[in-house]
Amino acid sequence: MGFEDVALQSRILTLMTLSFHIIYATIGVGVPLMIMIAQWVGIRKNDEHYILLARRWARGFVITVAVGVVTGTAIGLQLSLLWPNFMQMAGNVIALPLFMEVFAFFFEAIFLGIYLYTWDRFEDQRKHFLLLIPVALGAAASSVFITIVNSFMNAPQGFDVLNGELVNVSPLLAMFSPAVPTKVAHVLSTAFMTSAFILASIAAFRLLRGSNHIYHKKALFLTMKLALVFSVATAIIGDFSGKYLAEYQPEKLAAAEWHFETGSEAELVLFGVLDGEEPKYAIRIPYALSILAHGVPSGEVIGLNDFPQDEIPPLWIHYLFDTMVTLGMWLAFFSFVFVVGAWRGWSIITKRWFRWLTVLSGPLAMLAIQAGWWFTEVGRQPWILRGYMKTSEGATTSGQVDLMIVMFAGLYVILGIGTVVVLSRMYKRNPVEKELAQRESAKGGEES
């Protein structure tokens, strides 16, 4: 088997593991904050519904975390198994945030265990609420550290290469590469946004399936408000990400936009097909690319023709970029309509078709996450470490990667189905009406 083939196989397995893991990772980073907000609102308003909301979310959350631990361990180990040459080099420069990530997750896992097993153990609800803060912080910190590693792969710094040897290594400088601010902010805000949309989807689905309980309405309104806030934040950060790309990875932006000739007053091209260097059937927005890249229509955007042919990413990332941006825009618009509609009492938001659109928003947000990660990873090609190491040079030489692809594909299918089956069965067996009635009667018993 050829060298190239193993590198391609390694890419496929890594892509599979990461695409599967990012679902759980996104939920793992975003949902603790949602639980926190619901529990806080419940304590402040003294509203049983929000407390129960937090509790039921926590029950589902723990299942996704457990699967996320499994897939996270898989990707952690696969980095060294599939990319030993890359990890040998990167280990020298960027090991610090990887190491810190383990501590952050350690911290999160400990407090998650405590939080889950101490419901009603404390007299004061606020004490129990406090246990959630380290969970949310640990989860967010984990994603920050891992994103820092990814940023380094996009904009490596903090070392010099002298005769093939790494010298003058500065772990801190490597950690704070120019890609960090926009990437970290983007990952965090999209995780919060996607988690909010997913929880909103569930509430909308329950409302569609016959339950008209106020509990679901409160859940839906709360999550859509949060979804709006983080969608807007994501859009603003996305704009900054464009400016980062224009400055530090212009080939990625140019490939995403099919922008061949360097020039100012560049137009933004949405979708379409490429005919030679000419996009056809595309939606064109004048000046938008220059504005995205530099904030002014006169901004000069570097084109693909300024780069060596073997150092530009595949041009199909254009569709990934467009998918991500279009979905992001739609979700911001949709949550805006919902929130305004709920405030102004528009009847449209209680219509069945609108509810179905709400159900769709969670999966769409997750699709945007996938498109975004595929875009940033494929968009960095042919480099694994931009400017220093090509992806094919970083891969393993082991001949058994193809077999492992089959094995892990089977595993992810089983884990994915298992998650869906177990979650839906768990909530079906114990619907919120039943649980509310139980809590009511338990309380009545205490008082009499």
Added chain:
Amino acid sequence: MTLEIIGISVLWLFLFLYVIVASIDFGAGFFNAYSAFSDKQHILTGIIQRYLSPVWEVTNVFFVFFFVGIIGFFPQTAFYYGTTLLVPASIALILLAVRGSYYAFATYGAKINHRGYIYMYGLSGLLLPAALSPVLAISEGGFMRLEGGQPSLDYWALFTSPLMWSIVVLSIAAVLYISAVFLTWYAWKAGDEKATQLVRKYALIWAGPTIITATGIIFELRGHNPEHYANLLDMWWMFALSFLLFLGTVFLIWKKRNYGLAFILLVGQFFTAFFAYGASHYPYLLYPHLTIYDSFTNESMAIALIIAFIAGLGLLLPSLYLLFRLFLFDKDYVKGKSDYHA
């Protein structure tokens, strides 16, 4: 003390902690499956689930800590071990997935208590040490070839090596022994007489195989890696101490007293043996290709990692203390009197 020594000591310590906590986890799963098989499940399940469910994710982090840490301190290990361990490590990952999903789906979730699942979960506890421990045999050298500068594993030599199989048998016996001694103590604390007697019996059964295979490995090393064997003999007093601690544990379990002390002696036994083995392996990470000196990272990274480690530990130790106070040392929780699960 050089930075290299500090690095490897920290990693070895965390690997040791993983060996202990993971053994408890793996063995408990096996005993659980075994008692389901022999229709005694009601005796153990409650005890096992009360302890394991809140802490298994923490157990898993010790493992992640080790392999992330070793890449950080000794990046060249990624090249040698990463390339050659693709298959065994992937199998271990699948087995870890079986365990993780059991906790997720069967104990947290819809309580699927399908027998097949319980058996798979139990079996994974035996297969995991069998999948992970060959790394120790590989590190003794002789199983890895360099072809055109690229390392590859000689599976035939590995699978026909008595050393590899002795290590596998030891790892399984030790898992069951460590787990049984811990569970004896835990069941006794829970005031569950029946469960205590059952796991006490398991502890006594697995004590013998553990010490016999451990001794056997030392003698097999004489033929396989004389250099390491000579270093081991220099450490004879550590192994003698370990053996005395072993006798202490067996004596207390036999006499049905001081189960807590018995477990502490067991930790001491494994600690002395594990560190004596580790010290005699020095300076090699992989005979004869890799030592801790030629694979070490640069100085600034090493210092940064050590600082991060100390800061991390400052955060972790109080948290771990809280976790153990709530789930290991809280009488009501251990006895199953209080159920506060979300």
